[in-house]
Amino acid sequence: MITDPRVVGALIDIARESGAGRVLIAEGSAYPSGAYDTYASFDAGGYRRLAQEKDVDLVDLNCYDSVDLDVSHGSVLNRVRVGRAVTRADVTINVPVLKTHREALLSNCVKNWSVGIATREEKKLLHRCGLHDAIVNVYATVTPSFSVVDAVVALEGDGPNLPPGKPRPPGLILAGRNGVAVDAVAAAIVGIDVRQVKHLVLSERRGLSTTDIKKIKVQGERIEDVRTSFELPSPKD
Numbered sequence: 001m002i003t004d005p006r007v008v009g010a011l012i013d014i015a016r017e018s019g020a021g022r023v024l025i026a027e028g029s030a031y032p033s034g035a036y037d038t039y040a041s042f043d044a045g046g047y048r049r050l051a052q053e054k055d056v057d058l059v060d061l062n063c064y065d066s067v068d069l070d071v072s073h074g075s076v077l078n079r080v081r082v083g084r085a086v087t088r089a090d091v092t093i094n095v096p097v098l099k100t101h102r103e104a105l106l107s108n109c110v111k112n113w114s115v116g117i118a119t120r121e122e123k124k125l126l127h128r129c130g131l132h133d134a135i136v137n138v139y140a141t142v143t144p145s146f147s148v149v150d151a152v153v154a155l156e157g158d159g160p161n162l163p164p165g166k167p168r169p170p171g172l173i174l175a176g177r178n179g180v181a182v183d184a185v186a187a188a189i190v191g192i193d194v195r196q197v198k199h200l201v202l203s204e205r206r207g208l209s210t211t212d213i214k215k216i217k218v219q220g221e222r223i224e225d226v227r228t229s230f231e232l233p234s235p236k237d
Contacts, residue, residue: 001160003097003150005046007173011093011148012054025051026085028061028116030123038062059085062120074137075202076129082117082142094144094179098154098186100165102233103131106197107160108186109147109179114138132198139179140206147182149174154190156230170228172221180209181216188213188223190230 012023025047029038038060042048051058061083069087071077086092096112104111114135115123126134151172159165170189176182180203187194194200194211204211213223 001097001099001155001165002041002045003095004152005050007148007150007152008047008095009050009054011095012056015091015093020091023054023056024059024085024089025056026059026061026083026117028083028119028123030115059083061085061117066119069141071137071141073140076133077125077137080138080141081119081122082138083119086117086142091146092144094147096147096149098149098151098170098174098190099160100156100158100190100192100230100233101160102158103127104135104197104199105233106183106187106190106192106200108149108183109144110139110183110199110203111135113142113144113147113179117142132202135199136202136206136208139203140208143208144179146177147175147179149182149186151186151189154230156190156232158233165233166231168228168230170226172226178209180204180211184209184211184213184216185218185223187211189227191228192230192232 015023027038029041042058065084066081067084067087068079068081070079094109094113096108099107101107151170151174153167153169155165156168157165174182174186183200184194200211
């Protein structure tokens with residue numbers, strides 16, 4: 001369900017080698033009970049230990065200083081409140097774990113970023129006002145510099161909450177500057193018709209990227225060589 005801290009640790013090393021001064025690990029945890037305890041998640045996921053080893057700071061975007069941003073041409077939002085740390089960073093790297101999702105079908109770059117950077121109450125709002133539209137509204141307002149997907153062990157089936165999904169190990173790392181394009185490639189790899197992922201369709205209509213695999217430059221492994229069929233979520237009641 002969560003990104004392997006070894007992936008984040010490697011990115012911290014690369015950032016430092018590239019001249020980064022201060023590095024933050026920022027997250028805004030969500031949980032079906034409403035606990036939203038990001039620091040408990042940092043502990044459980046091994047991130048507090050990683051932060052100590054790499055000498056970086058942990059930031060809870062649910063509780064940290066936040067900022068209200070105007071949403072231009074928003075379909076369901078005219079403003080969104082996000083963690084200020086995200087808007088202050090010179091470079092932002094979005095590091096999702098590849099998941100199927102009962103409500104969004106695919107939870108990867110675009111959804112992870114848009115829901116993750118929103119503060120606690122905003123997360124609830126995004127789901128209430130129309131999740132797919134809200135995701136695109138946020139992503140178009142605050143866009144990460146780069147996305148790196150942990151698809152070493154992904155999640156398939158129902159989830160990520162309850163009922164839980166199932167671990168699936170594609171053994172891949174996906175990365176790119178455009179998260180919408182990366183999501184389109186991820187969907188092709190796991191056997192999801194990108195036309196069924198509403199927030200990606202809306203992203204393309206918004207002009208954020210094409211979702212046509214034929215128009216996306218893919219380097220490294222060929223999609224047909226790593227393609228697998230994920231178990232999809234059960235239909236919502």
